[in-house]
Structure formats: structure tokens, C-alpha cells
Amino acid sequence: MIDFLLTSDDPLSKLLVEKGITSWHTLIDFIKNVPYGRNANRTDSKLVITENRGTCSSKHALLKKIANLHQQTDIELIIGIYKMNATNTPKIGTVLTDHDLTYIPEAHTYLRYHNITIDATSVNSNFDLIKDDLLLEEIIQPDQVGEYKVNYHQNYIKNWIISEEVDFSFTKIWELREQCIANLSL
Numbered sequence: 001m002i003d004f005l006l007t008s009d010d011p012l013s014k015l016l017v018e019k020g021i022t023s024w025h026t027l028i029d030f031i032k033n034v035p036y037g038r039n040a041n042r043t044d045s046k047l048v049i050t051e052n053r054g055t056c057s058s059k060h061a062l063l064k065k066i067a068n069l070h071q072q073t074d075i076e077l078i079i080g081i082y083k084m085n086a087t088n089t090p091k092i093g094t095v096l097t098d099h100d101l102t103y104i105p106e107a108h109t110y111l112r113y114h115n116i117t118i119d120a121t122s123v124n125s126n127f128d129l130i131k132d133d134l135l136l137e138e139i140i141q142p143d144q145v146g147e148y149k150v151n152y153h154q155n156y157i158k159n160w161i162i163s164e165e166v167d168f169s170f171t172k173i174w175e176l177r178e179q180c181i182a183n184l185s186l
Contacts, residue, residue, distance in 0.1 A: 001113070005024075024067075027066060028118065032125070035053045036053065036054070045061050045142065056121040057109045061142035061143075064141075074114060079145075081107055082106055082134045084106035088129040093183045095176055107152065157174065
């Protein structure tokens with residue numbers, strides 16, 4: 001696996017180095033240990049550090065920004081839509097089964113270096129749990145983890161509701177999805 005020193009002179013890299021994070025590997029370990037939670041602004045990567053929390057989107061956007069600042073262009077930021085259920089995402093609890101749903105399409109963000117997937121969402125993250133349930137993947141840029149990702153995800157769900165003839169409105173599915181995400185923070 002790739003490793004490199006954080007030597008860029010930008011403010012984000014300097015902030016990390018001040019915290020004793022001097023290499024890519026130590027950064028990934030640090031990010032995995034940052035508690036899961038939404039930031040005040042999902043596109044401001046610095047907030048993962050200053051607020052000491054982040055989601056898959058904000059954490060991996062930060063990692064991709066650092067990779068870009070260090071000319072590591074082989075590290076890609078990916079948005080994947082997968083069939084989220086209690087088997088591959090156990091912490092969601094019984095929200096879906098309580099509503100007779102086998103899954104909800106969920107957008108997950110992670111990194112890929114050649115054929116190696118890096119999921120630094122938490123110390124317990126295991127991409128292997130969702131890889132067989134992936135519906136699609138798209139390479140994105142760090143600034144796309146905000147409005148672009150939300151719109152992309154919501155449009156996917158709206159089309160899924162129609163194509164799968166789901167008996168719930170988009171509003172209800174999104175509400176159930178938000179309950180699942182809230183359970184991930186517990």
C-alpha cells in the first residue's frame with residue numbers, strides 16, 4: 001500500500017502535521033478513529049479535524065484533498081451506491097425490516113488506490129461487507145461530497161422507487177434512510 005510523508009505547505013497539511021500526523025498511513029489511522037458524525041459543513045474538510053467528527057463523505061474528501069496536495073493522483077475518491085441492509089450495515093438496526101424493506105440504496109464514499117479499496121469511515125469499516133451489494137460506482141472530487149452527492153443519491157432513490165415499484169414515497173424512504181444514518185452515530 002502507498003505511503004508518503006505530509007510535506008505540503010498548505011494550511012490543511014500543516015494542521016495535520018501540528019497534530020503529529022506526518023504520513024499517509026498515520027493520517028488514515030487518525031481518520032478511522034475520528035468519531036462518526038455529520039459536520040457543520042460537509043464540504044469543509046478541515047472540520048473533520050476541528051470538530052473531531054466526520055462521515056464517510058467528509059473523512060474521505062479530506063483524505064483525497066491531502067492526496068491531491070501531495071500529487072498522489074492514483075488515489076481516487078469514489079461514491080458507491082449499495083443495497084444497505086442490516087447484514088452489510090448492522091448498526092442501522094431494524095429500521096428497514098420494521099417497514100418490510102430488504103434494502104435502501106445508500107451512497108457510501110471511499111477511496112481506491114489501483115485495485116485496493118480504502119474505507120476509513122471507522123476502525124470497524126469493512127468494505128468487503130458491501131462490495132457484493134454495490135449497484136454502481138462513480139469517481140468524484142472532494143467538492144462533490146456536498147450538494148452533488150446528495151442530489152445524485154436522491155435521484156437514484158427516486159428512480160429506484162419507480163423501477164422497483166416500492167410502496168413508499170421518496171419522502172418516507174428518505175426519512176427511513178435518515179433513521180438508519182442516525183443509528184450509525186449511536
